[in-house]
Amino acid sequence: MISLNRFAGSVSALLKGLGVTLNYIVHPKRVVTREYPENRETLTFPERFRGQVVMPHDENNDHNCTACTLCEKACPNGSISILTTKNIASKRVLGQFVYRLSSCTLCNLCIEACPFDAIRMGHGFEMAGYTREELDLILNKKEGR
């Protein structure tokens, strides 16, 4: 009798399992897939999403970076090189903001370190490339003021 009970219990448990999967197939609304390349136009990420480091530029292509190298020091893995130059007034300004996306871990420490809001986390994620060198970016469009 016990074994018969057990058998009935097993069968009902198996049927319940089958019911769960059947529920998925008869309810197409339960499909949760986001179709990435097709939905690209409507794709949004949360505001804080960390895709890559970007340097916002204003309408004159100027940026806020003062080449203070705080971000360079905050970076745990040497992904940022701040290369300075002297401008026409002999002031030390940013020459190139070299950002190695190839080794960046998107940890947000450089953004937190920046006192001038010169760099932010951008939402771009389509950065795949065919060579390693493609991923070494220079973020500033022109030298510092």
Next chain:
Amino acid sequence: MIPEPPKSPIPVLPNTMMNPVDWVVGWARANSLWPLVFGTSCCAIEMMATASSDNDWARFGLEVARASPRQADLIILAGTIVEKMGSRLITLYEQMPGPKYVIAMGACTISGGPFYYDSYSVIKGADRLIPVDVYVPGCPPRPEALLYGVMKLQELIRKGAWRNSLTHKPIYREPISDLMTKCAADWEEKEKKKQEEMKEAQERFKVENPDYKGYVIKRVVGPKFEEVAPTPRPERGLPQVELFNILLEKFPALGVYSVPEVTREKIAELGNQYVLDVVVSREDYLPLIRFLQSDERLRMNYLIELTAVDWKDHFDVIVHLLSIDKGHKIFVRCSLPHDEHPEIESLSDLYAGANWHERETYDFFGIQFKGHPDLRRMFLEDDFPGHPLRKDFVDPSRVVVRPY
């Protein structure tokens, strides 16, 4: 709105004419990429998330993940490749039938990523071992980013890179170097030339604009926070003083770390949060631990960890013990001389878990444990030179020293 992706040129082989057969084969290969089940660390989870219902890489025909390299077309290198795994990765790659493709997913496999500096075991980029077709940056990349990488690879295959039965890419052979210093040095050279050219203009500018102040960029002030006092959290179990008293009964020569000339009052002053950190001589080490484990009042039956610290002139072997029933902790510390093979008794008879902790300590510090049943290296290959967590460990062929 997602910003537009940058355009990267497709490395098409020169002088290739597409005939219809080639086109069909290219189409088939591009649309039927069966990945190898290969994930080493964090990126593997994101790769599985790409396979999950929400992103569903089956839409691209990728869901036929093969566990056997013989049937796979694509390795998605998800996660760090370390030296020990390197040879296995090459074997896996060689076992795959051509044409085969490799996607390097995440910073670790592209360049070593977070483990570029100071790591003695991580390979600085998987493309130093096998040719990589597509690099997907991120740490880890979002599933969408991986899918974009797959699409890039499909484009590559369709446009003719499939012609070569293996791969068109060479293995990356540049020696490892400190990228930051190199970058700065290159720039400095350029800068010198530029400054010389600009010297006149700068002097002229100084004369013309004597009261130029420069451009001031405002500091962004973040929110201010109050200082908060830490809330004390009492430890469970016997108070430290009592614990110390019990130990002193049996081991009168016991010292306490960083408390010179220890007295009971001094221990009491340290408060509830302090965890007793006793210093024991080598002779008393094993008896003390045995006493801690067997004494009814103490019953320290749980070994949290066993590790060592290299103080340049001596080693400290540190044992963290816990009593599961009572809840009190204790740290036991024992100094060893700083020579090639310092020796100490093994705890593996008392705690089964000590076996592995001691093997790890042997691997990292070269400390020998007398009476250990199986003292082999734990993490590193048997022929790895030296013991890496010793402060005097140097290995320029593996380690890039952090420049700052």
Next chain:
Amino acid sequence: MIKADSKLLSTLPPGFALHDTGEDGSQEYFLNMGPQHPSTHGVLKLVVKLDGEKVVEVVPHLGFIHRAIEKMGENESFVQYIHLTDRMDYLSSHINNLCVCMAIEKAMGIGVPERGEYIRVMVSELQRIQSHLLWWGSFGMDLGAVSTFLYGFKEREKITALFEELCGARLTMNFFRPGGSNSDVPETFLPRVKEIIQDLKFALDEFDALLTKNPIIIERTRGVGILPKERAISYGCSGPVARASGVDLDVRKHSPYSVYDRFEFDVPLGKNGDCYDRYWVRMEEMRQSIRILEQASAHFPPDPYRSKEKPNYKVPAGSYFASVETARGLFCTYMVSENAMKPYRIKSRSPNFSNLSAINEMSAGGKIADLVTILSTLDIIVPDIDR
């Protein structure tokens, strides 16, 4: 045909050798599982001595993802080290971060405001659920039910999306800082948590129907891979693995950190220490985490989320120790400072390391399929073992 190569034999422990012929004239042989094997959850290598399908002895080989995190920690600042712990147990990255933060807080006497503590507890519990969901999925898959893997991930994805909203990353968070967290929770946080709890309750019932009560699962897990209580303690097992064996060890309950002492929750304990108990303990833990989440979101305080930031994290000389309960067990950070910006030595005790060390005792005598079940219920994360 079946011979172990000499290189393999040289890396095995002493006394580990084949018996040429058993009593019935049978022969033992070696099977290399891993480093690339679908059920070793990463790059673990197990050298298994087999007699037919019966497992005689298992020798784990580690180090295929040993990344030198402890060595690197000696050259990174304390705050930078937090982000490396993300990559150890990447399914408990918030909790790992918390452990390092707690050690720094202890060392420098930094307190955390109410809201910060509540954020920590809630995020930790979400992380625990997230990790267990993934474990549930991969447990099903290891036993051959592929759909469960997708169902587990489907639920997990909701929590991951919430984490993305919270800190911008899905896996490697780097969110907690000494004294709180690097930013406040977004306004949508609490409603989202409520939604997730609702979905989760429904999903857990579905999970029960699919696996928990499934006779195949019960057959395959009951009495398989038994780890007695004394051995679990002796091996230093922790987390669900130890609790399934009846070891009453949960840092959240017994030396509560953060504000865990304010919430009501039970610590599920198993009786037999077999695979089914480990399974059951994890399922029950998810329910307990939901309880904590409900209580925490009911009393979410409005205070500032972090305390005053220190100008630098120069930790006074000494050695500091902090322990937390990750999804896999007891995670400890032990750091030695010499009054500098960088730790002199930093060591993380990973729960998986000790849990895995018991595998030979658990799996000897079973079948290969049992070995897979045991590995799966141990819920190991290999990068956490190797560090």
Next chain:
Amino acid sequence: MTPLSITHPLGDWIRQQLPSPFAAIANGLIAVIAIAMLVVVTAIFLVWLERKVCARFQARLGPTRVGPFGLLQPVADAIKLLMKENIRPRTVDQLAYFLAPLLPITGSFLVLIVIPFDHNLQVLDPDAGIVYVTAVSGMGILGVLIGGWGSNNKYSLLGSMRAGAQLFSYELSMVLCMLLIVMASGTASLRNIVLSQQGTILDWWIFKLPVAGLVAFLLFIVSSTAELNRGPLDLSEAEQELTGGFHTEYTGISFSMFFLAEFVNMFAAAGLGATLFLGGFLAPQIGWHPVDQLLAFIPGFIWFAAKAYFLIFLYMWTRWTFPRLRIDHLLSLEWKFLLPASLANLLLAATLVLFKWVIP
């Protein structure tokens, strides 16, 4: 035995046109080509169907990007597999390694020959059709066994040994289920078995024998799942344990043989199940004339396909729901439960048949 013919009218016409030896050859050729086409199309379609259905069970979409609804996905896979480098490891048993992939697909090919797709759509109808089916379907097992042995890989060996133990034992209860139908219908020819089920739905063997028919049907589903080597009884593949089991060492085209055979086998088994229990190509009749006429208007092969695909859906449903059994559980399930159950069931059916307690 009826003469070799793809359909009776076509066969007869060819026989009229050509002298007898040539007619037989021509008929044979046409039959082989037709079945080969069927094998390829079925396999490719089933691969697509499996991936789509499995995706829907798992709340996702499945292949969508290659062709409409991803229909061309398996085509791309097939072309790729054909164009793939074919590695033959040096240490394998060359003959066994080469021969193994051919056997399963041949086996299912031979089974398909005797399946009646429609009234006049059957290549061959041997009198002992059931015996023939049992005999040739063993070839698949043989392929798995020698493939695993020949690969010289421990995973493959374990997989093939499991396959041997599993398939040979499950063959027993499957044969007993078939035997029940043979006993009830009084014939071993598949065509005649179908014809013995004429009438309403209740005349199908699954219902006609009260209880015994249904039990036999369920036992057939379970044991054929094991025979087909599909989850939850796919122990010889057991990807999570044995990284692919017997076909671990196979690449490219030889792997695709195993891969396609799995699906063709599934179709063959489902077709067999439909023939034995669900009235094969007969339209379901409910006993109400207008509807019956409408149903009978639909050609038989469509009914056959519908029934077969219903069974295939059952196979997929169980595969994507249940976890895998362990090898010893699997064998004790067969020897301690399924085999006694099918024997008892056979006894029950015999009693029913003897006393004519069938549904009229």
